Amino acid sequence: MKKSSRFLIASxxxxxLIIPCLVxxxxxxxxxxxxxLTMGSxxxxxxxxxxxxxxxxxxxxxxxxxxxxxxxxxxYNATLRLQLDSKTGPDLMxxxxxxxxxxxxxxxxxxxxxxxxxxxxxxxxSNLAPWRMPNGKMFAVPFAAVSHAVYYNKDIFKxxxxxxxxxWEEFLAICDKLQKKxxxxxxxxxxxxxxxxxxxxxxxxxxxxxxxxxxxxxESGEKKLNDSSFVAxxxxxxxxxxxxxxxxxxVTYNDSQVLFNTQKAAMFxxxxxxxxxxxxxxxxxxxxxxxxxxxxxxxxxxxxxxxITMNTTTKHPAEAKAFLxxxxxxxxxxxxxxxLPSGYFPMINFEIKLDDVHANEFLALNSGKETDARFVWPAxxxxxxPMNQAVIKVMKGQxxxxxxxxxxxxxxx
Amino acid sequence: MSKKKNSIIPHGNYWIxxxxxxxxxxxxxxxxxxxxxxxxxxxxxxxIATRKFIGFGNFVRLFTEETSRARYWGAxxxxxxxxxxxxxxxxxxxILFAVILTNATMKGRQFYQTVxxxxxxxxxxxxxxxxxxxxNPVWCGDVLSKMHLSFLVxxxxxxxxxxxxxxxxxxxxxxxxxxxxxxxxxxxxxxxDCIEAADIEGANAWQLFxxxxxxxxxxVVGMIAxxxxxxxxxxxxVVFATxxxxxAPSYSTDLIGTLFYRVGIAGQHPIGIPDTGMxxxxxTITFIVLLLGVLPVLKATQxxx
Numbered sequence: 189m190k191k192s193s194r195f196l197i198a199s200x201x202x203x204x205l206i207i208p209c210l211v212x213x214x215x216x217x218x219x220x221x222x223x224x225l226t227m228g229s230x231x232x233x234x235x236x237x238x239x240x241x242x243x244x245x246x247x248x249x250x251x252x253x254x255x256x257x258x259x260x261x262x263x264y265n266a267t268l269r270l271q272l273d274s275k276t277g278p279d280l281m282x283x284x285x286x287x288x289x290x291x292x293x294x295x296x297x298x299x300x301x302x303x304x305x306x307x308x309x310x311x312x313x314s315n316l317a318p319w320r321m322p323n324g325k326m327f328a329v330p331f332a333a334v335s336h337a338v339y340y341n342k343d344i345f346k347x348x349x350x351x352x353x354x355x356w357e358e359f360l361a362i363c364d365k366l367q368k369k370x371x372x373x374x375x376x377x378x379x380x381x382x383x384x385x386x387x388x389x390x391x392x393x394x395x396x397x398x399x400x401x402x403x404x405x406x407e408s409g410e411k412k413l414n415d416s417s418f419v420a421x422x423x424x425x426x427x428x429x430x431x432x433x434x435x436x437x438x439v440t441y442n443d444s445q446v447l448f449n450t451q452k453a454a455m456f457x458x459x460x461x462x463x464x465x466x467x468x469x470x471x472x473x474x475x476x477x478x479x480x481x482x483x484x485x486x487x488x489x490x491x492x493x494x495x496i497t498m499n500t501t502t503k504h505p506a507e508a509k510a511f512l513x514x515x516x517x518x519x520x521x522x523x524x525x526x527x528l529p530s531g532y533f534p535m536i537n538f539e540i541k542l543d544d545v546h547a548n549e550f551l552a553l554n555s556g557k558e559t560d561a562r563f564v565w566p567a568x569x570x571x572x573x574p575m576n577q578a579v580i581k582v583m584k585g586q587x588x589x590x591x592x593x594x595x596x597x598x599x600x601x
Numbered sequence: 602m603s604k605k606k607n608s609i610i611p612h613g614n615y616w617i618x619x620x621x622x623x624x625x626x627x628x629x630x631x632x633x634x635x636x637x638x639x640x641x642x643x644x645x646x647x648x649i650a651t652r653k654f655i656g657f658g659n660f661v662r663l664f665t666e667e668t669s670r671a672r673y674w675g676a677x678x679x680x681x682x683x684x685x686x687x688x689x690x691x692x693x694x695x696i697l698f699a700v701i702l703t704n705a706t707m708k709g710r711q712f713y714q715t716v717x718x719x720x721x722x723x724x725x726x727x728x729x730x731x732x733x734x735x736x737n738p739v740w741c742g743d744v745l746s747k748m749h750l751s752f753l754v755x756x757x758x759x760x761x762x763x764x765x766x767x768x769x770x771x772x773x774x775x776x777x778x779x780x781x782x783x784x785x786x787x788x789x790x791x792x793x794d795c796i797e798a799a800d801i802e803g804a805n806a807w808q809l810f811x812x813x814x815x816x817x818x819x820x821v822v823g824m825i826a827x828x829x830x831x832x833x834x835x836x837x838x839v840v841f842a843t844x845x846x847x848x849a850p851s852y853s854t855d856l857i858g859t860l861f862y863r864v865g866i867a868g869q870h871p872i873g874i875p876d877t878g879m880x881x882x883x884x885t886i887t888f889i890v891l892l893l894g895v896l897p898v899l900k901a902t903q904x905x906x
Contacts, residue, residue, distance in 0.1 A: 265873025288872045377739075379759055381849050382870060435738030437759025437850065443739060569872055577851055 223507045225254045227496075228271070228278035230264035233464065234529040241527035245511060245520075252507045254280065272297045272499070279502040280511065283328040283495045285318035285561070287569050293327040298497045301326045304509060306516030314400070315535040318492040318561065328495035329512045331524070332532035335460040335550045336391030336489045342472035344371060344454045356395070356424060356481040363431040366454050373431040375453035377439020378580045385576040388457045388478075389425060390562040394487035395480035396421040399558030407567045413600055414593035420481070422582045422589035429583040437584065460550045464530030475546070477553045490559035492535060574599050635888070642881035652878075659882035673883070675852055676860040679765055683856060684833040686769035687776075692825055694773075695780030700810060702781070703788040714785070718778035725775070729842020732771045733758060758843060761853035768854050772839045780825045787818040823902025827895050834891055837862055846870075857887055 229238070238256040246253065257278060259267045265288070271277040272292070283289040283298060292298050301307060302325050308316070311330055319328040338359075340352070348369060353359040363373035378384045396417045397403065405411045433439055433447060445465055448456040457478060466473055480486040496515065498508040514520035518538045525534040525542060533551060534540050542548055564572050578592035587595070642659055644652045663669050698717060702710055720728065734740050736757040745753050757767045791814060799813045815822070837858030840848065846863050847870070848855025863869060865880015 265868055269868075269873070269875065284871070284873075288874065291872075291874050377759075379849065380845060381847060386871075433739050435742060435754070435756040435759070438733075438737045438756035439739055439759075440733075443737065447739070572871070573847075573869060580851065 221251055223252045223504050225252065225280055225502070225504060225508060225511070226278040227254055227256050228264075228268060228281040229256065229258040229494075230260075230282060231494075231529065232258045232260055234258070237527050237529045241524055244523045244527065245514065248514065249507070249510060252504075252511070254511065275501055277499050277501070279499050279504060279508050280496055281499065282331075283319060283497045285492050285495070286565050286567075289319055289327060289495070289497075290321060293321060293325075296500060298327045299500045299502075299505070301329055301497060301512065304329060304516060305513050307512075310516050310518075310521075310537050311535060312537060315492060318566070319495045319497075328497035329515050330492060330535040331494045331496050331515065332528055333535050334491050334493045334532060335553065336387055336458070336491070337460070337475040337477055337550060337553055339448060339456045339458055339462075339466070339473055339475055341448070341451060341454045342474050344451070344471075352476045353479050354486075355479050359479050360427060360431075363428070363455075367431060372433050372447070372453040373455060374428065374433075375439075375444040375447040375456040376432050376458075377436040377441075377444050378583060379438050379440040379443075381576055381580065383441040383444070383458070384583070385572070385579055386562060387459050389421070389575070389579045390564070391457060391459070391489045392424065392478045393421055393563045394489050394558065394560050395478060395484055396424075397563070398485075399487050399560045403560055403563060403566070406563075409600070413571075413597035414590070418593045418597075419589045422578070422592045424481075425579055426582045426585070426589055429585070432583075460531035460533070460547075461529070462531065463544070463546045463550070467530065475549055475553065477557070485558070487558040487560065488554050489562055490533075490554055491561045491565070494532070568600070570601075571596055571599060638881045639885050639888075641878060642885045643878075644881075645876075645878045655878075659878045660886070663879065663882055663886075669879075672852065672855065672860060676848070676855045676857045679848070679854065680834055680836070680856045680858075682765060683769045683772075683836060684830060686766065687773055687829050687833055688826065690770065691773040691777050692780050692822075692829060695777060695825070696784050696822075698777075698781045699784030699788055700814070702785055714782075717781050720775045721778040723775065725838040726842045728771065728775050729839055732767075733843050736767060759850055761850045764844065764850055765854050768840055768843050771843060772836065775839075780829075783821055783825060784818060787821040788814060791817050819902050823898055826902075827898055830894055830898075831891055834858070834887055857883065861887070 227238075227242075231238070235256060235258065242254045242256060258264075264282075265284075268277065268281065272295075277297065283292070289298065304326075307326060307329055315330050315333075316326060319330060320326055344366075345351075348365065348371075350362050350365065353362055366373040376384060376388055397406065398417075402411070406413060429436070433453065439447070444453075444456055444458070445462060447453040449466055449469060451471055460475075477486050477488055496512060498505065498512060502508050515524060516536070518536075521534055521536040521538060522540055525540045528534065528542075530544060530547065531550070533542075533547070542551070564575060575596050578587065578596050581587040582589055582592040643654060643656055645655050645658065663673055698713075701707060702713060738754045738756055742754040745751065755763070757763050795813055795817070796809065799809050804812070833856075835858050836856050840846075840854050840856055840859050841862075844850075844854045846859050846867065848859050861880055861883045864875065864883060865877055866875055867873060868875040
């Protein structure tokens with residue numbers, strides 16, 4: 189017993205002597221002033237591109253290393269919340285637009301970004317709006333916007349002698365022709381619920397209700413949410429249901445992508461963020477705008493999606509602010525745009541040409557057309573779920589277009 | 602049992618030291634979170650900064666606000682239906698399989714036991730995903746048609762009339778092994794002479810089961826019923842794996858577990874702002890329901906050995 193207790197005491201004393209040496213080594217490293225910032229995001233698909241962007245930034249600020257740590261999209265809000273609540277949040281993070289981001293600013297997590305050099309000057313008012321509080325303070329730096337359009341298989345179109353439709357009626361005729369030939373016209377399904385609303389219905393809505401100037405009339409109550417434009421939009425969804433795959437009630441978002449990618453479906457109405465998935469596609473594909481019915485003007489849903497902000501409790505506010513200021517300069521924004529993931533577009537005022545052919549195709553759709561964010565995002569988020577359910581029910585034939593429009597209009601406060 | 606002076610049971614309260622580690626673990630990870638969530642249900646707000654005491658306000662709002670009430674009662678009814686399917690399919694089939702497997706003349710017992718138990722070893726997400734693909738007419742429709750089973754080609758998980766039943770059956774398929782194993786063990790414990798006596802009296806198979814076997818395994822039946830009840834009322838993973846947290850299609854697969862997750866933890870997509878007080882209120886009500894359900898069953902089926 190005695191020998192082993194002597195041994196124990198000896199090793200304990202030795203450990204006590206070693207620890208100060210290790211600690212001294214640690215402080216030596218701190219002396220070189222290397223700062224490590226973490227960046228949180230819901231874009232797990234963008235690790236490669238963000239890595240390139242952050243490497244470019246390292247060339248400008250060699251002593252700052254930013255680590256990109258994304259979370260799975262459905263879990264992002266919950267995870268970020270838990271991290272911020274427990275003060276283990278990232279230094280920089282992606283901010284969602286409008287109400288979702290405002291709430292985090294009100295809770296004191298997002299820093300006030302109004303005085304970041306270049307922010308107020310280099311973005312248009314409408315691009316700053318999604319991340320501006322009602323009192324004018326900015327809580328994030330706009331980073332990227334997304335667009336919505338119809339992806340189409342150019343090879344199938346060519347083989348069947350089809351041209352890009354310019355009206356909704358032409359679009360339905362193309363779907364009909366494809367279906368008679370045994371080709372599934374559309375890949376869209378409703379199992380995941382959010383995609384049919386955000387990509388298809390809200391992507392199509394500006395065709396029926398107009399751009400931002402008209403949307404505010406609905407928000408103020410001047411126009412009703414069950415007027416003829418809305419009923420026509422719901423009816424369009426009902427008309428298109430038969431061109432979705434047989435069993436579309438079970439088709440998830442990923443299933444739709446696979447159907448389009450394996451050429452089992454000719455078209456897919458989706459957001460621009462999926463462009464990267466088809467980068468290696470074995471067929472030629474392009475995009476066209478969701479056409480408006482005859483007599484209405486085609487408008488594009490160009491939705492401000494991502495902004496970057498900093499944590500109020502970050503230990504390195506100066507370095508975080510420097511990164512955000514870099515994003516507001518022309519050089520920073522150009523570098524960011526070159527390394528933005530496929531299908532995301534810069535929102536800064538400067539003229540920026542993107543390298544990717546399809547990205548330019550998407551941006552080209554905007555020319556000469558009115559654009560707007562997704563209809564419910566700015567002020568009517570409470571109606572997101574009811575509208576989602578109404579669209580799905582109308583497609584399944586459980587509600588008429590008028591009933592669907594009425595059900596959503598009844599919930600507007 | 603009185604403690605005599607020279608008995609082998611030592612004196613004093615030394616036993617506290619032995620109980621302390623487990624007690625500490627239980628209090629920190631189980632008792633305190635439970636009590637704290639009961640406390641949280643009396644508050645509003647999402648974080649410590651904005652929290653306010655509102656008494657039973659959350660409960661009142663849950664049952665009076667129209668959408669909250671619709672969602673809650675929907676989830677409640679669906680969870681009871683989910684439990685009903687489990688009792689019918691998982692537990693009754695479990696007893697049936699156990700009776701067949703413990704039959705003296707059964708051949709290939711090991712094989713069947715293994716096959717029945719294997720799904721239990723799968724991860725729920727894997728099972729959910731595999732069944733999601735199998736039940737999807739887009740991927741499996743062709744295969745089924747070639748096997749002349751075209752009547753099975755339907756979007757089972759996409760129609761609100763069939764989705765919940767399918768999700769419940771997937772869960773039963775996965776967990777069937779556990780009740781089967783427990784019933785096999787319980788049936789093996791029935792003394793042989795009871796069965797022989799019944800045989801001599803001239804009992805047929807059904808009478809043997811209903812009057813001899815079933816009463817003797819009643820405590821196990823009760824325990825399985827309670828476990829099924831508690832697990833179903835907390836069920837979330839199978840719905841998350843096969844549908845989404847909204848209980849698609851049109852909230853028909855919404856269970857109390859998914860409702861709680863949506864309200865108290867993740868928040869409604871896409872805003873994602875949770876209401877922790879309301880979530881805690883839902884959890885508290887679930888706790889009370891479980892308590893009210895478990896205690897009578899325990900009393901009825903457990904007995905002094």
